[in-house]
Amino acid sequence: MSKRDNKRFNDKDRKGAPKRGGKNRRDYGDAYEPSARRPSGGRKSSAPAPKKTAGRGRGDSRSLSGRQAGRSSAGTAAKKDLLADMGYNEFDERMYIGADGLEVVAGRNPVTEVLSGDRDVERVFIADGSEGSVSKIVALAKEKGVIVDFVPKEKIDAMAPGVKHQGVAAKVSEYKYAELEDIFDRAETTGEDPFIVILDEIEDPHNLGAIIRTAECAGAHGIIIPKRRAASLTQTVALSAAGAIENMPVAQVTNLARTIEELQEKGVWVGAADMDGETYYEANLTGPIAIVIGNEGRGVGRLVKEKCDFVLSIPMYGKINSLNASNAAAVLMYGIRRARTTGAK
Numbered sequence: 001m002s003k004r005d006n007k008r009f010n011d012k013d014r015k016g017a018p019k020r021g022g023k024n025r026r027d028y029g030d031a032y033e034p035s036a037r038r039p040s041g042g043r044k045s046s047a048p049a050p051k052k053t054a055g056r057g058r059g060d061s062r063s064l065s066g067r068q069a070g071r072s073s074a075g076t077a078a079k080k081d082l083l084a085d086m087g088y089n090e091f092d093e094r095m096y097i098g099a100d101g102l103e104v105v106a107g108r109n110p111v112t113e114v115l116s117g118d119r120d121v122e123r124v125f126i127a128d129g130s131e132g133s134v135s136k137i138v139a140l141a142k143e144k145g146v147i148v149d150f151v152p153k154e155k156i157d158a159m160a161p162g163v164k165h166q167g168v169a170a171k172v173s174e175y176k177y178a179e180l181e182d183i184f185d186r187a188e189t190t191g192e193d194p195f196i197v198i199l200d201e202i203e204d205p206h207n208l209g210a211i212i213r214t215a216e217c218a219g220a221h222g223i224i225i226p227k228r229r230a231a232s233l234t235q236t237v238a239l240s241a242a243g244a245i246e247n248m249p250v251a252q253v254t255n256l257a258r259t260i261e262e263l264q265e266k267g268v269w270v271g272a273a274d275m276d277g278e279t280y281y282e283a284n285l286t287g288p289i290a291i292v293i294g295n296e297g298r299g300v301g302r303l304v305k306e307k308c309d310f311v312l313s314i315p316m317y318g319k320i321n322s323l324n325a326s327n328a329a330a331v332l333m334y335g336i337r338r339a340r341t342t343g344a345k
Contacts, residue, residue, distance in 0.1 A: 103172050105238060106156070106165035108133050113243025115140040120173040122146070127153040127167035137168060146170075163235060175233045178249035180262065183222030186249060190221070194268055195336060196290035198224045200256060200300050202325055205231040207296065209240020210326035216244035218333040219340075223250045224259060224290075256292075260307040263290055270308045272300045273328055275321070277311025280332055285339035293329045 102122055105114050115121055115137065124141045126134050128150055141148045156169045187194040197215050202208050208231040215223055231237065232252070238245045253259045260270050268288040271277075292308060294300035305311070314323060314331050323331070 103175065104159050104169055104235065105172055106160035106163045106169040106235065107239050108137065108166045108168050109243040110238045110241075110245075111168050111170045112137055112140065113246040114170060114172050115144060115146065117246035119175070119246070122171040122173075124148045125156055125159065125169045125171075126150050127156055129153075130167040134168060160235065163239065175238075175245070177233070177252045178222060180222075180224075180251055180253075180259070182249045183224075183251060184266070187221040190219075192219075192221070192340070193286075193288040194266075194290070195220045195288075195340070196222050196224060196263065196268065197329065197333065198256065198260070198270070198290050198292040199226075199230065200292055200304050201226060201230045201295040201298075202293065203229070203231055204296060204325070205234055205236040206240045207231070207324070207326045208233075209237040209242075209245070211293065211329045212237070212241040212248050212250065213244040214326070214330045214333055216241075216248045218330075218337045220333060221249070223248060224256070225250060225252055226256050227252050227254055256301075257303050257307050260290075260292075260304065264309070269310070271310045271312050272305045272308040273313070273332055274300055274305065274311050275313050277313040279315055280312045280335045283310065283312055285336045286343070289336060291329075291332050291336065293325055293332075296325050 105111055111124065112133070115124075121141070121144065124137065124146055126137070126148060138148055153167060156165050156167065159165075159169050183196060184194055197211065197220050199208065199211065202211070202225070208225070212223060225232070233245060233250060241248075263270055266288075268290050270290045270292065271283075272292040273294060291312070292300055292304060294304075300308075312332060314328055316322065322328075
């Protein structure tokens with residue numbers, strides 16, 4: 001349509017309209033009616049415009065073209081439509097749950113771990129042409145009787161948008177949180193005193209995933225997180241944990257202060273990580289122990305800190321006076337592991 005044909009009002013109409021800088025009825029006001037319209041202008045129909053479906057086949061992820069993906073607004077809308085056609089709910093950073101109630105786990109390590117764990121795996125998807133460690137994933141899937149589908153890479157892109165999936169994804173039952181008793185049972189099975197990590201409002205899912213990974217490597221028996229104002233177990237966390245989420249019990253509780261009291265009743269000593277405490281390598285870290293790691297910005301909350309039995313600190317020798325939450329957690333967890341291994345105080 002030419003610029004001339006696209007004009008809503010003619011010059012005469014514009015001169016009689018209120019000077020508000022607009023070019024349509026909304027800007028001129030409801031009381032204004034133009035005296036004449038161009039034949040091509042016509043009143044817009046009140047019926048909604050038909051949804052454009054050109055270039056997008058029903059349920060076909062390959063129809064999302066590079067041109068669409070390159071346009072910020074149009075690409076996002078096209079991807080949402082495509083996901084809806086494929087039977088998935090709208091995805092966001094927190095949840096990757098399909099319309100069938102199954103979680104989408106993406107990435108080679110996470111899928112390998114979920115196949116080795118206890119959760120039910122419905123189906124595994126592998127991008128055509130993938131090589132390397134996918135052979136191990138296929139073998140694990142066949143061993144557990146899980147169907148493996150080789151699909152175009154675009155389908156996995158749509159299943160886990162924005163995720164570095166490495167050409168592998170799986171649909172599994174949603175992650176179930178553990179109970180406190182599960183953590184104590186795990187410690188009893190290993191023949192060790194309980195070793196627990198408590199996270200006080202850790203908000204960054206990457207930090208949560210990194211802490212879960214370190215906790216699994218350091219031999220912790222479980223992690224406790226609050227239900228509110230904190231990151232929960234999501235696809236982002238699973239990727240950051242590199243599969244450790246399948247082997248580390250994570251309990252989600254309503255009140256951390258009450259949970260600390262419950263742990264203390266069971267004989268667990270609870271320590272908070274803060275700057276005004278005893279240097280961690282001089283403290284007694286043997287026996288049943290839980291360590292509290294605070295929020296990335298605020299640290300350990302006042303009430304939670306008051307409930308703890310002692311406070312631990314990590315000395316800072318540089319110009320920066322604090323560590324990232326996941327780094328601080330790693331230092332303290334391996335301090336506890338060293339004390340358990342060597343028997344040192």
